[in-house]
Amino acid sequence: MIAMNFKISLILCFLILFPTFNTAQSSDSILAKIGSEKITIEEFKNRFELMPHLNYPTKNIDSLKELFLYSLVAEKLWYSEAVKKEIDTSAIIGNSINALKNLIIKDEVFRNEVESKVTFSAFDLAKGMNRINKNLYVKVVASKDSNEIRIIYNLVHEGKNFDSLLISRNEFKYQSKPIKMSLGSIDDENAEDIVFNLGINEISPILYFKNQWYIFKLIGYEADSTIALNTDETKNKVKTIITDRRRREVGGRFIDNILGGKSINANGNILNHFNEKLLTVLETKLQNRKDSLSNPELNEFDYYLLMKAIEHKKLNAVLFNVDSYSYTLTDFIYYLIYQKINIDIRKPDEVKGILQAALKDFIESSVIVQFGKMKNYDSHPSVQRYLKSWITFYYSESMMQSIADSVKKSSADINYNLSKDDKLERKKIQVNIAEILTKNISVAEKILDEIQNGNDFNEIAGRYNERENTRKNNGIWGYFVADYAGGIGEIAVKLNIGEVYGPIKTNEGYSFIKLLDKRVLPDSLLKKDDENKEFEKMKYSYDKLNEILNKKTSKLFEKYNPEINTELLKSLEVSSLNSFTYRLIGFGCKIAAFPITIPLYEWKKGIKKNINVP
Structure with missing residues (x-):
């Protein structure tokens, strides 16, 4: 255990x-x-x-x-x-x-x-305003061993040079220059008060916060000329710093209170079994990794594959108990998915430590949720309303995905369409697109976020694109005749160069495309037989699914007869x-x-x- x-x-x-x-x-x-x-x-x-x-x-x-x-x-x-x-x-x-x-x-x-109990006084605000434009430069000795930190402190007060003692320690490699500190740099408010009141070259008493012991030496300070005092912007910044710190303090006391006195034991055999299976998945994914640019972290889809590799009995085995509640390995895996715990496939030696830390957090989270249910917070209208929006989304996606999974096409179908399309009038517009294809919605959310933040599309494609034949090219398809790519081609033609469109629902998942270029060529240079058949699959996937979903939606409209207030x-x-x-x-x-x-x-x-x- x-x-x-x-x-x-x-x-x-x-x-x-x-x-x-x-x-x-x-x-x-x-x-x-x-x-x-x-x-x-x-x-x-x-x-x-x-x-x-x-x-x-x-x-x-x-x-x-x-x-x-x-x-x-x-x-x-x-x-x-x-x-x-x-x-x-x-x-x-x-x-x-x-x-x-x-x-x-x-x-x-x-x-x-927590939030409702966070307060601060006019004195707190005034103290923060007095420090907001002041940068301190310090050197720090830190240790998790209280005896070690006392020995160092005594040596300093016996006349030993603080800097000489620091040079011999591991933390010195991060202090080739003094560490810059400002308001809010130290989580503990009392410790911050002591450091801000030090004189030049003065040594602090031993301070304890964030599970470590510290000794500070003030090297110097300077005024930050970029911060204008007595403005609403500066005042709001100080309020935010104070509020965030008070949240941590109130939240910490709350957690200590609800966990106090509880003895919780986890099933080490189940956790070790999960660790072994996870290492196998990491090894397989690392071997199948196409290049150094592709995303090295486990994603939601990897966890689903992992659950398929674990016996049903072990997935439903109790991992730990809290009071009268039992939590299974499956519960823990979904916690890992939703908390987006980062596990790098290149660093298998770190997995066990990551899992143990995540399990500790999961137990803490479970106790908080139990408290919430005891207080009936799960019945609050705001909780129910927000949850309903996601339930609606998941159920509708599940229904549509069942349609998407049925959209298949054989090589014979593709060859038939290629032959049939040869008889059509040739179009002259060619486009070149980059595409990012992902199988799961949570990765699509990450992609959308990164696109919205202005991250490079090709770099995003290098990490997330799951289409095999374009992975090495950062999702770039190369030039193809827009008319031969159905709905995808129609979308690409309407985009301006550099514009992004997505997510597009396909039977393969969710696709984002970026128009890289478009050009007009004479008919004599267009050879349909040379077009990559992958475009035909892409065209079919989009067009057929789009047609089926829209027809079915029309029928559902007739069935449920919605009212729309235009x-x-x-x-x-x-x-x-x-x-x-x-x-x-x-x-x-x-x-x-x-x-x-x-x-x-x-x-x-x-x-x-x-x-x-x-």
Whole structure:
């Protein structure tokens, strides 16, 4: 058995998203109603403004709002059908929803038990304002051994030179120059007070924080000329620093309180078995790694493959108990997925330590969630509303994915289409695209975030692209005739060079494309037989799936007869400066603020009746 000793250092982060609404429009006003489901102004604005939409054929804000709403309506229609048919969403969906629910409960605990109890005084603010433009330069001796730090401290006070003692220690290699410190650099407020009050060349008493003992020596200080005092910006910066530190203090006391007196033992045999299986997966992935640019970390898909390699009995074995609650290896694996624990396939020696640290955090997280359930925080409307948006997304995606999985095409079909298309009039536009293909939605979220942040598309493709024949070229396809690539070609032709479109739903997963170039060539230079058949597969995957999903959505519209308030939509003011937004969860972790909205709007062309209800 592995005994877990809890002395916890927390990273506490928290974000509240405050949408703004026109006073004439209530946040809960209904834009669309689909059976018992509805799309409110609040949900529309959150999904529209706080997540990127790179994948719509118009930049006109009114047209974009309309197409985006149709895509949200499609999501609700597929969800309604999934519920009506009582589909088996698979263990993956069920466990994903449960893991997400636990994160939201943790966040609600943080709001009520930590955030609401964070306070600071006018004196605290004044002290912070006095220090905000002051940079200290220090040298530091640090040790986890209290006896060692006392010996060093006594030597200094007996006349030994502090710098000479530091030179002989490991921490000196990080201090070729004095360490720069400013307000908030030290987590412990009392320790910061002592250091800021030191005189030049003065030695601090022994200080303890973050599970280590420290001795500081002040070398010098200077004023930061870039910070203007007595401005609202500076005052808000000081408030943020103080608030973040108080959150850590209050949160730490809260964790100590709910964990106090608990003796928790983990099943070491199960953890060791998981470690062995994980090392096997790491070794296989490392051997199959195509190049040094591809992403070296385990992803969600790798964990799913790992679970398939572990016996069902061991997956459901109890890993540890807390009070009357039992937690299995499966619970722990989904925690690893949602916490996005980084495991580098190039560093197998670090795996055991990473797993033990993650298990310790998982136990802590589980106790917080138990506390939240005891307080009925899981029943709070804000928790239920936020969770429902993700459940709707997961169920609709599960239904659509079952369609995507059925889209297959044989080599004979491809050859037939190549022959048939040769009889068509040749088009002259060739395009060159770079593509990033991924099989799972969580990686798609990472890609979308990096694109939105302006990261290099080719570099992102080198790490995440899963299409075998373009991995070595950073996702670059080379020139092909746009007309022969169906919907993909149509999208590429409409893009400006350098523009990105995605995610595109295909039977292979989620695809992002960037137009690198387009050119017009004479017919005599175009040879259809030379076109890569991979484009035909890509064309079929997109066109066939897009056709099936839109036809099915049209039928679902007729079945559920949604009501859409287009007049309210027209009057709704939204920002066109959308971005990928994370929701930072209290006690650490972050998730996408809202689900990605997969573009699905062409179905409205197949609706005969007026779909707009003013």
